[in-house]
Amino acid sequence: MTLRVLTGITTTGTLHLGNYVGAVRRAIAASxxxxxxxxxxxxxxxxLIKCDEPARIEASRLQIAATWLAAxxxxxxxxxxxxxxxPEIPELTWLxxxxxxxxxxxxxxxxxxxVDANVAAGEDPDAGITMGLYSYPILMAxxxxxxxxxxxxxxxxxxxxxxxxxxxxxxxxxxxKEELFVLPEASIDEEMELLPGLDGRKMSKSYDNVIPLFxxxxxxxxxxxxxxxxxxxxxxxxxxxxxSHLVQIxxxxxxxxxxxxxxxxxxxxxxxxxxKDRLHALIDAEIGPMRQRYxxxxxxxxxxEAILMEGAAKARAIAAPLLARAREAVGLRRFQPLAAPVxxxxxxxxxxxxxxxxxxxxxxxxxxxxxxxxxxxxxxTGLSQGKEAGQWVARLKREGAAALAEAPVSKAAADEVVxxxxxxxxxxxxxxxxxxx
Ligand code: TRP
Numbered sequence: 001m002t003l004r005v006l007t008g009i010t011t012t013g014t015l016h017l018g019n020y021v022g023a024v025r026r027a028i029a030a031s032x033x034x035x036x037x038x039x040x041x042x043x044x045x046x047x048l049i050k051c052d053e054p055a056r057i058e059a060s061r062l063q064i065a066a067t068w069l070a071a072x073x074x075x076x077x078x079x080x081x082x083x084x085x086x087p088e089i090p091e092l093t094w095l096x097x098x099x100x101x102x103x104x105x106x107x108x109x110x111x112x113x114x115v116d117a118n119v120a121a122g123e124d125p126d127a128g129i130t131m132g133l134y135s136y137p138i139l140m141a142x143x144x145x146x147x148x149x150x151x152x153x154x155x156x157x158x159x160x161x162x163x164x165x166x167x168x169x170x171x172x173x174x175x176x177k178e179e180l181f182v183l184p185e186a187s188i189d190e191e192m193e194l195l196p197g198l199d200g201r202k203m204s205k206s207y208d209n210v211i212p213l214f215x216x217x218x219x220x221x222x223x224x225x226x227x228x229x230x231x232x233x234x235x236x237x238x239x240x241x242x243x244s245h246l247v248q249i250x251x252x253x254x255x256x257x258x259x260x261x262x263x264x265x266x267x268x269x270x271x272x273x274x275x276k277d278r279l280h281a282l283i284d285a286e287i288g289p290m291r292q293r294y295x296x297x298x299x300x301x302x303x304x305e306a307i308l309m310e311g312a313a314k315a316r317a318i319a320a321p322l323l324a325r326a327r328e329a330v331g332l333r334r335f336q337p338l339a340a341p342v343x344x345x346x347x348x349x350x351x352x353x354x355x356x357x358x359x360x361x362x363x364x365x366x367x368x369x370x371x372x373x374x375x376x377x378x379x380x381t382g383l384s385q386g387k388e389a390g391q392w393v394a395r396l397k398r399e400g401a402a403a404l405a406e407a408p409v410s411k412a413a414a415d416e417v418v419x420x421x422x423x424x425x426x427x428x429x430x431x432x433x434x435x436x437x
Contacts, residue, residue, distance in 0.1 A: 001148075002035065002036065002037045003035065003036045003037070003150050003151060004036070004037050004038075004039065004147060004148060004149045004150050004151070004182075005030065005031075005036050005037070005038045005039070005149065005150070005151045005152070005153065005187075006038070006039035006040075006041075006143070006144060006147055006149035006151075006152055006184075007023075007027060007039070007040060007041075007152060007153050007154060008040070008041045008042070008043040008046070008083065008140075008143055009023065009040075009041075009042060009043060009064060010043045010046045010047050010050070011042045011043065011044045011046075011047040011057065011060040011061040011064050012047045012050050012051050012056070012057075012060055013056075013060055013205060014060065014063045014064070014067070014212070014213070014214075014215045015063075015064060015067050015213050015214075016203060016205070016210035016211060016212055016213055016215075017195065017203065017210070017211040017212070017213055017249075017283070018195040018197065018202070018203030018204070018210065018211075019213070020067075020071065020213050020287070021195045021252045021253075022155075022189070022194065022195060024067065024068060024071050025071065026153075026189070027040060027153065028068075028071055028072050028073050028074075030153070031073070031074065031077055031078045032074065032077065037079075038077070038078040038079070039078065039079045039081075039147050039149065039315070040068065040073065040078055040079070040080050040081075041079075041080070041081045041082065041083050041143070041315075042061050042064055042065060042081075042082045042083060043083050043140075043143065044057065044061050044082055044083050044084045045083050045084055045089070045090070045139060046083070046136065046139065046140070047060065047061070048132065049130065049132040049133050049136055061082065062298070062301055062304065063214075063215075063298070065082075065304050065307075065308060066214075066294050066297040066298050066304055067213065067214060067294060068080065069293070069297055069304065069307065070214070070290045070291070070293040070294035070297055071290050072290070075307055075310070075311060079147075079311055079314045079315050079318075080307070080308065080311040081308060081311035081312045081314070081315045082308055082311075082312065083143060085308065085309070085311075085312035085315075086146070086312060086315050086316055086319055088146060088316065088319035088320055088322075088323040089139070089142050089143060089146055089319070090139075090142070091323060092142040092145065092146050092319075092323055092326060093135075093138055093139050093141075093142040095172070095326050095327070095330055096138050096141055096142055096145070096168050096172065097135065097138050098330075099168065099171045099172050099175055100138050100141075100168055100171070104164060104167065105134055105135065105137065105138070108134075108136070108137050108160065108161075108164070109157070109160050110133065110136060111129065111133060111134055111136075114128075114129050114133065115129070136161075137160075137161045137164045137165070138164075138168065140161050140164075140165060141161075141164060141165035141168045141169070144162070144165045144184045145165060145168070145169050145172075145181045145182075145184070146318075146319050146322065146323070147315070147318055147319065147322075148181060148182040148322065149182065149184050150182055150184060150185065151184070151185055151186075151187050152165075152184050152185070152186050152187065153186075153187045153189060154186055154187075154188065154189075155188070155189070156188055158186070159186050159188055162184060162185070162186035163186075165184055166183045166184060166185075169181035169182070169183050169184070170183060172326075172329075176329040176330060178325075178329050180322070180325055180326060180329055195248070195249060195252055196245035196248050196249065197209030197210055197211070197245075198210070198211065198224065198227050198228050198229060199229050200229060200245040210224070211224040211225065211249075212224060213287065214287070214290070214291050214294045214295075217291065217295075218284065218288070218291065221280065221283065221284065221287075222280055225276050225279055225280045225283070226276055228245070228246050228249070228276065228279075229245075230244070230246055230272040230275075233272070234271075235269065235270075235271030235272075235273070235274075236269040236271070237269055238266075238267050238268065238269055239266040239267065239269070239270065239272070239275075241262075241263045241266050241267065244266075246272070246275060246276070246279065247262065247263070247266070249279065249283075250262055250275075250278075250279050250282060253282045253283050253286055254282060258282070262275075262278065265278075351372060351424055352372065352424050352425065352428045353369050353370060353371045353372060353377060353421040353422075353424065353425055354369070354370055354372070355367055355368070355369050355370075355393045355396070355397075356368050356369075356370060357386070357389050357390065357393065359386070360382065362382060364382030364383060364384060365382065365383045365384070365385065365386045365388070365389040366379075366380050366381075366382055366383070366389065367380045367389045367392065367393050368380060368412075369396070369409075369421070369425075371413075371417070371421055375413060375417070376412040376413065377411070377412055377413050377417065377418050377421050378396075378407075378409045378410070378411060378412060378418065379409060379410055379412050380392065380407075380408055380409045381408045381409070381410075383408065392407050392408065392409075395407070396409075396422070396425070397425055397426065397429045398426070398429060399426070400422040400423055400425055400426040401419055401422045401423070404422070
């Protein structure tokens with residue numbers, strides 16, 4: 001199977017120059033290399049988790065689609081689609097949800113950060129947290145597993161989600177005894193997100209230091225560049241290029257020869273104002289033609305729509321058969337005469353004895369252990385607390401015969417029957433714990 005590379009981008013907001021350098025440009029270049037099959041999609045279901053303003057959702061997915069196309073994504077070579085056009089993804093999400101342990105979701109960074117913020121603010125830990133945020137990693141796992149992607153290029157902050165997708169895939173494969181899903185691997189790009197912003201910190205909307213990509217047109221680009229913070233050396237004074245974020249931004253668009261030339265000019269006293277003009281010319285040479293394509297696409301959304309519908313058709317042609325196999329694996333099958341395996345599972349289960357807890361008219365709490373055929377094996381004495389009965393049951397399940405001497409129970413059957421039953425109980429408990437992971 002050819003190497004499958006897949007990545008998604010959450011459609012909230014618009015893309016800035018840092019996203020272009022860190023993600024878009026790279027992904028497009030990678031998709032042109034022979035040998036890999038690339039999937040790019042707009043994670044618009046993920047966007048709903050962060051945003052409940054329909055107009056922003058609508059605008060963002062259109063703008064981001066137009067950005068990718070304008071930047072040169074070759075849709076004849078890659079599968080380019082909107083997550084929400086693939087109904088197989090939410091369906092797979094549910095199948096995966098059913099094998100995902102809640103404890104693992106509790107440990108997801110995004111959810112934990114929200115809980116921590118609530119706790120720090122003295123709020124209820126789950127205040128304002130939706131099930132969408134909580135289940136976010138499962139939807140993301142479905143995005144990836146749906147296409148059996150091998151490699152997922154993401155920023156560092158997403159690495160945990162890829163680990164979770166691996167775990168979920170593994171658990172599904174193991175539970176249903178079929179190697180249905182490829183275990184994906186993150187490819188973490190250290191350089192990703194490294195483009196500095198106007199003030200030298202990482203370029204990010206949350207720092208309000210971004211250089212827009214297409215938003216606001218040529219004018220906005222020029223204005224943003226004029227606001228790049230520099231030191232106060234005067235024209236004619238030699239400039240320090242090491243550590244200058246203006247130079248770093250320049251480098252992201254320059255050839256090695258251009259980089260050298262720019263440094264030499266700055267060392268020779270080029271003014272920061274002129275340096276910004278050169279930077280602007282350099283960036284605009286690359287993205288100016290894209291901006292024109294962008295504007296043309298934004299004026300003709302139906303063209304983008306058509307491209308995306310084609311992408312969705314390609315994606316669904318891959319997703320549908322895999323989903324069909326997943327449904328089959330879990331037992332959501334066309335009706336047919338039942339096969340033998342059902343009986344076998346029942347038999348395996350039936351060898352495990354079971355506890356029953358109850359309360360008598362005397363007000364006390366009791367428990368008893370019954371063999372699968374209903375034979376009484378152990379009978380407890382009356383306990384004043386229900387919790388105490390529960391604790392003994394838990395301990396007997398864990399320790400089996402080892403807990404017998406201390407437990408408030410009497411044997412109701414011969415050792416030859418009770419002892420193997422307790423062993424089976426402990427074995428079942430270990431098995432259940434292993435499945436929970
Ligand atoms: N969660 C990712 C982000 O915010 C976007 C995303 C959604 C994604 N589904 C994905 C990335 C699947 C890679 C693969 O950056």
